[in-house]
Amino acid sequence: NAGVMQNPRHLVRRRGQEARLRCSPMKGHSHVYWYRQLPEEGLKFMVYLQKENIIDESGMPKERFSAEFPKEGPSILRIQQVVRGDSAAYFCASSPEGTGSQPQHFGDGTRLSIL
Amino acid sequence: GNSVTQMEGPVTLSEEAFLTINCTYTATGYPSLFWYVQYPGEGLQLLLKATKADDKGSNKGFEATYRKETTSFHLEKGSVQVSDSAVYFCALRPSGGYQKVTFGTGTKLQVIP
Numbered sequence: 001n002a003g004v005m006q007n008p009r010h011l012v013r014r015r016g017q018e019a020r021l022r023c024s025p026m027k028g029h030s031h032v033y034w035y036r037q038l039p040e041e042g043l044k045f046m047v048y049l050q051k052e053n054i055i056d057e058s059g060m061p062k063e064r065f066s067a068e069f070p071k072e073g074p075s076i077l078r079i080q081q082v083v084r085g086d087s088a089a090y091f092c093a094s095s096p097e098g099t100g101s102q103p104q105h106f107g108d109g110t111r112l113s114i115l
Numbered sequence: 116g117n118s119v120t121q122m123e124g125p126v127t128l129s130e131e132a133f134l135t136i137n138c139t140y141t142a143t144g145y146p147s148l149f150w151y152v153q154y155p156g157e158g159l160q161l162l163l164k165a166t167k168a169d170d171k172g173s174n175k176g177f178e179a180t181y182r183k184e185t186t187s188f189h190l191e192k193g194s195v196q197v198s199d200s201a202v203y204f205c206a207l208r209p210s211g212g213y214q215k216v217t218f219g220t221g222t223k224l225q226v227i228p
Contacts, residue, residue, distance in 0.1 A: 004158070006158075033215070033216075041220065041221075042204065042218050042219060042221045043159070043204070043218045045215055045216070045217075045218075048215060056215060091158055091159070093159075103149055103161045103164055104161075104216060105161070106151075106158035106159040106160070107158050108156075108157050108158045109157075109158050
């Protein structure tokens with residue numbers, strides 16, 4: 001009964017490179033959420049996706065960041081031309097629906113370090 | 116807009132002490148309320164939830180009661196253990212259509228033997 005799977009757990013990139021973070025939701029979940037957590041801070045919402053659709057990207061920077069959740073395969077958060085300030089833990093969560101009282105289930109995160 | 120305010124940490128307690136972590140919220144209507152726990156190096160795990168006024172969520176000795184009149188959802192545990200050391204997040208999800216979850220900033224709990 002696998003939970004939300006994120007990979008890689010740790011990712012190191014040099015400034016200017018691209019970072020690709022993957023998230024496979026729990027079985028039966030079709031709603032995916034991405035959050036960013038800076039050290040000693042809370043979670044900041046970035047984007048909410050359903051299969052093949054971006055529902056809410058109000059928390060995602062307009063430049064360099066993009067997200068997708070294709071019909072087949074995991075959700076991908078892509079950060080182009082990374083900068084030092086992108087260093088953070090990125091968490092993915094999933095839920096069976098986007099409304100109501102259903103909680104979100106979280107993965108263990110990807111810790112991104114920019115050299 | 117919606118918001119969640121948690122007491123600032125870190126909170127340091129001795130083993131077997133009583134724990135309270137305050138959480139108040141601002142939202143329209145009747146949101147669902149959650150407490151999540153994050154252990155070092157891990158993601159958030161749902162600890163408990165309540166979906167309507169006066170509901171009490173409970174799990175692993177932790178409790179929280181949904182208080183509509185005071186817009187609060189304080190987390191309590193009667194006797195903490197060293198293994199409870201973690202960061203605790205209060206969160207809300209508004210009712211009615213799609214609404215994203217709003218998290219508090221987290222409260223770090225350290226329990227010493």
